[in-house]
Amino acid sequence: MSLINKESVKKRMGSRVAANGFAKFLFILATSFSLIVLGVLIYRILVDGLPYLSLDFITNFASRMPERAGIWAALLGTIWIMAVTAPVSFILGVGTAIYLEEYAKKNAFTKFVQVNIANLAGVPSIVFGLLGLTIFVRLAGLGSSVLAGGLTMSLLILPVIVVASQEAIRTVPKEIREASFGMGATKWQTIRRIVFPAALPGILTGTILALSRAVGETAPLLVLGALAYVAFVPENLFSQFTVLPIQLYNWTSRPQEDFHMLAASGIIILMIILLIMNSIAVYIRNKFHKRF
Amino acid sequence: MSRDKTNQKSIRSMIQENKSSRSQSAVMEKVVPKIFLICAIISIFTTLGIVFTLLTETFTFFNRVSIVEFFTNTRWFPFTADKNADYGILALVMGTLTVTAIAMVVAIPVGLAAAIYLSEYASAKTRKLIKPILEVLAGIPTIVYGFFALTFVTPLLDSIIPGGISIFNALSPGIVVGIMIIPMIASLSEDAMNAVPNSMREGAMALGATRFEVAMKVVLPAALSGVMASFVLGISRAIGETMIVTIAGGSRPTADINVTESIQTMTAYIVQVSQGDTGYGTTIYYSIYAVGMTLFVFTLIMNLLAQFISRKFREEY
Amino acid sequence: MDITINKQLVQKDIKKEEQFTPVFKINNLNLWYGQDHALKDIKFDIPEKQVTAIIGPSGCGKSTFIKTLNRMVEMIPIVRMSGEIVYREKNIFDPKYGVEELRTQVGMVFQKPNPFPKSIYDNVAYGPRIHGIKNKKVLDEVVEKSLRGAAIWDEVKDRLNENAYGLSGGQQQRLCIARCLAIEPDVILMDEPTSALDPISTLKVEELVQELKKDYSIVIVTHNMQQAARISDRTAFFLNGEVVEYTDTSTLFSNPSDKRTEDYITGRFG
Ligand SMILES: Nc1ncnc2c1ncn2[C@@H]1O[C@H](COP(=O)(O)OP(=O)(O)O)[C@@H](O)[C@H]1O
Numbered sequence: 001m002s003l004i005n006k007e008s009v010k011k012r013m014g015s016r017v018a019a020n021g022f023a024k025f026l027f028i029l030a031t032s033f034s035l036i037v038l039g040v041l042i043y044r045i046l047v048d049g050l051p052y053l054s055l056d057f058i059t060n061f062a063s064r065m066p067e068r069a070g071i072w073a074a075l076l077g078t079i080w081i082m083a084v085t086a087p088v089s090f091i092l093g094v095g096t097a098i099y100l101e102e103y104a105k106k107n108a109f110t111k112f113v114q115v116n117i118a119n120l121a122g123v124p125s126i127v128f129g130l131l132g133l134t135i136f137v138r139l140a141g142l143g144s145s146v147l148a149g150g151l152t153m154s155l156l157i158l159p160v161i162v163v164a165s166q167e168a169i170r171t172v173p174k175e176i177r178e179a180s181f182g183m184g185a186t187k188w189q190t191i192r193r194i195v196f197p198a199a200l201p202g203i204l205t206g207t208i209l210a211l212s213r214a215v216g217e218t219a220p221l222l223v224l225g226a227l228a229y230v231a232f233v234p235e236n237l238f239s240q241f242t243v244l245p246i247q248l249y250n251w252t253s254r255p256q257e258d259f260h261m262l263a264a265s266g267i268i269i270l271m272i273i274l275l276i277m278n279s280i281a282v283y284i285r286n287k288f289h290k291r292f
Numbered sequence: 293m294s295r296d297k298t299n300q301k302s303i304r305s306m307i308q309e310n311k312s313s314r315s316q317s318a319v320m321e322k323v324v325p326k327i328f329l330i331c332a333i334i335s336i337f338t339t340l341g342i343v344f345t346l347l348t349e350t351f352t353f354f355n356r357v358s359i360v361e362f363f364t365n366t367r368w369f370p371f372t373a374d375k376n377a378d379y380g381i382l383a384l385v386m387g388t389l390t391v392t393a394i395a396m397v398v399a400i401p402v403g404l405a406a407a408i409y410l411s412e413y414a415s416a417k418t419r420k421l422i423k424p425i426l427e428v429l430a431g432i433p434t435i436v437y438g439f440f441a442l443t444f445v446t447p448l449l450d451s452i453i454p455g456g457i458s459i460f461n462a463l464s465p466g467i468v469v470g471i472m473i474i475p476m477i478a479s480l481s482e483d484a485m486n487a488v489p490n491s492m493r494e495g496a497m498a499l500g501a502t503r504f505e506v507a508m509k510v511v512l513p514a515a516l517s518g519v520m521a522s523f524v525l526g527i528s529r530a531i532g533e534t535m536i537v538t539i540a541g542g543s544r545p546t547a548d549i550n551v552t553e554s555i556q557t558m559t560a561y562i563v564q565v566s567q568g569d570t571g572y573g574t575t576i577y578y579s580i581y582a583v584g585m586t587l588f589v590f591t592l593i594m595n596l597l598a599q600f601i602s603r604k605f606r607e608e609y
Numbered sequence: 610m611d612i613t614i615n616k617q618l619v620q621k622d623i624k625k626e627e628q629f630t631p632v633f634k635i636n637n638l639n640l641w642y643g644q645d646h647a648l649k650d651i652k653f654d655i656p657e658k659q660v661t662a663i664i665g666p667s668g669c670g671k672s673t674f675i676k677t678l679n680r681m682v683e684m685i686p687i688v689r690m691s692g693e694i695v696y697r698e699k700n701i702f703d704p705k706y707g708v709e710e711l712r713t714q715v716g717m718v719f720q721k722p723n724p725f726p727k728s729i730y731d732n733v734a735y736g737p738r739i740h741g742i743k744n745k746k747v748l749d750e751v752v753e754k755s756l757r758g759a760a761i762w763d764e765v766k767d768r769l770n771e772n773a774y775g776l777s778g779g780q781q782q783r784l785c786i787a788r789c790l791a792i793e794p795d796v797i798l799m800d801e802p803t804s805a806l807d808p809i810s811t812l813k814v815e816e817l818v819q820e821l822k823k824d825y826s827i828v829i830v831t832h833n834m835q836q837a838a839r840i841s842d843r844t845a846f847f848l849n850g851e852v853v854e855y856t857d858t859s860t861l862f863s864n865p866s867d868k869r870t871e872d873y874i875t876g877r878f879g
């Protein structure tokens with residue numbers, strides 16, 4: 001007597017294959033769901049936003065009249081914030097990464113710094129807004145200025161840049177470090193002339209992606225007291241400002257349909273900026289991919 | 293191959309001469325690591341700054357509002373005369389948890405299914421096509437999702453749900469937060485499943501298992517900790533999400549949840565206060581720190597839990 | 610392995626053990642990786658302007674030994690050492706004697722070609738630059754002379770600004786030698802410099818080593834005994850972290866005094 005009843009195995013085989021087919025269909029459906037949502041989202045924004053999109057829309061200040069409103073102040077505010085955030089977060093992030101990868105001993109302190117960075121990456125952005133409000137706006141007396149906003153954003157994206165830079169530094173092969181040390185180069189010479197340039201493409205890719213996240217951030221700057229309605233361009237680091245996402249929030253939260261369409265037009269501009277930044281990041285990544 | 297002896301000497305001697313400048317570089321060797329150490333310490337100060345800020349301002353808040361009321365009152369009505377104001381965080385927590393729950397109902401099945409499809413079924417070509425799209429989806433600013441929730445999803449739900457839905461409600465932002473989190477869960481879960489060695493799959497396949505059975509009985513259990521960690525991180529993201537719920541969720545804090553009605557989350561409350569003209573030093577001003585502290589603790593617990601899960605049950609192949 | 614051919618090859622120029630000026634004097638050198646005793650009481654002298662080959666089965670400590678000569682081995686944290694290495698009358702472990710200075714005198718060529726991800730020119734100019742030479746004319750001269758010295762000038766002279774990663778493996782290795790020559794070291798250490806190369810490139814590097822010994826003292830690790838026989842003047846046979854035999858290359862291959870050496874060179878193990 002056979003232990004396995006071949007007939008019943010065969011019978012069940014059919015239903016098992018059917019289950020596999022059905023499951024595959026569901027999985028594809030779920031995956032397509034994301035794609036469909038992305039399609040609908042882009043379609044809706046183009047339909048709503050294209051009518052108001054014009055050169056005037058970019059160069060005009062905000063206005064109570066939808067047909068005269070534009071994003072000039074917000075656009076320049078975003079650029080000003082980036083002008084602070086990009087260098088500050090780059091220097092702090094890369095410095096931290098170099099410290100952790102090249103200098104730090106494997107001890108409790110190093111581990112603590114590493115765990116701390118991982119946790120910082122999970123703190124909601126709005127909490128960084130509260131930090132900036134207390135430390136930069138009030139304690140340091142910077143007010144709701146470009147500088148306060150830029151510094152807050154730097155701290156927000158710092159963990160992302162640190163982690164990306166660490167990964168980039170780790171891909172630099174130890175053989176070329178040895179070659180440098182073998183010629184009598186000091187540690188700092190080796191880092192500055194060999195490790196850093198070799199890791200730079202990866203570091204830049206990570207930094208640009210982190211900055212593109214900062215460009216789209218709204219909450220921390222709202223909490224910081226960035227203005228929602230601005231009819232001027234920041235003049236220096238201590239000027240008040242608004243940024244693109246805050247302008248979009250302002251328009252979205254108004255009840256009139258026309259302002260929603262303005263918001264959609266602004267979203268198109270915002271997405272184009274992000275698309276450009278991401279394309280640059282991907283270009284750098286692909287161009288310098290796997291050189292070692 | 294002739295070598296110019298005089299010149300050869302000169303290079304070696306030039307290097308010797310330059311030795312004097314080496315004391316200068318010796319200083320650099322000592323100073324540079326210190327500068328980088330300071331950079332690393334700033335990240336610690338950021339954490340300390342967050343904790344310090346939240347603690348001190350929350351402390352001031354609890355000097356004015358009883359901590360017992362904060363945790364037990366179910367009403368949150370700060371914008372009335374001080375005597376009548378209610379500060380029961382439960383109302384905001386319930387708003388946050390409702391949105392989070394709806395988001396996870398959307399994100400977990402869809403994200404996990406996408407992960408299984410990508411890691412177990414899709415060809416390399418399909419994967420190469422879909423992964424960038426997921427990355428795009430993950431890179432869309434939350435303000436855009438908020439706009440989408442308010443101007444598309446809410447009207448859509450209103451036309452589907454019998455009896456309609458309020459213009460501000462928990463359902464629409466919940467769904468959209470879920471959509472926002474799908475790429476994160478999909479990609480983290482896929483990473484975990486990709487880490488399962490092929491030999492385990494082949495073993496099961498050789499016994500005649502279908503792909504579906506391999507995915508559910510071999511791969512998923514083996515990758516479980518990574519998958520669970522991705523869920524927990526997703527929850528953390530949903531709790532901290534601000535703009536979508538601010539735009540589409542409304543500003544009516546209530547512990548008595550009806551998903552078709554307006555609610556308020558912790559994050560949305562903080563935005564509401566910073567948008568208003570509440571003066572520095574008022575109880576309302578301090579309340580955003582107490583709310584922020586609660587939010588911070590929630591997300592910290594989730595993040596630590598995620599780290600714990602993926603470390604504790606790290607798959608050893 | 611066809612040892613008879615080897616013997617004929619080396620028998621031609623059997624020399625008597627001769628006196629020489631040492632560049633390195635190694636005395637009772639011991640090295641541990643943690644608990645692992647990798648070099649045991651090493652004691653021998655390395656001659657000036659000759660090629661010294663280090664042979665022995667894999668894992669016997671050849672790389673470890675050669676890396677002690679420019680103190681690269683100290684980059685591995687678990688390493689402990691005792692004993693003495695005297696380079697030109699100076700103890701290299703003397704705290705006053707900086708590793709950077711030592712490595713400027715004692716250059717190294719590695720097993721796998723490891724050019725920097727920079728242009729050919731910048732690769733060669735790297736050494737002079739880090740040692741403070743900035744003058745463009747001087748650098749140009751050094752680059753050309755070093756590339757000529759490494760017998761690769763004609764192949765790369767028209768593309769000095771191209772990335773070094775575009776070169777073939779053999780060219781890369783000669784570029785690495787040129788890079789090493791650019792700071793005009795006194796000694797060149799080579800750790801199996803041809804093991805990653807094809808036979809033709811190997812031949813080129815071997816010819817180059819013959820040429821270079823006119824000006825440089827060379828220590829070369831190789832697991833290829835024919836290579837040691839072809840290019841070296843003296844040979845040390847390492848086994849399990851010990852120097853079993855160290856003598857004229859011709860003597861070692863034709864008339865080894867230790868049974869273990871004989872076993873090794875006749876291919877009985879390793
Ligand atoms: N980084 C290291 N850490 C620990 N042990 C090592 C390390 N490098 C080499 N060893 C050990 O030292 C011994 C000699 O190695 P090596 O010098 O590389 O030999 P060879 O170059 O002759 O093949 C080996 O037993 C090896 O396992």
Ligand SMILES: [Mg+2]
Pocket residue numbers: 671672673
């Ligand atoms: Mg070796």
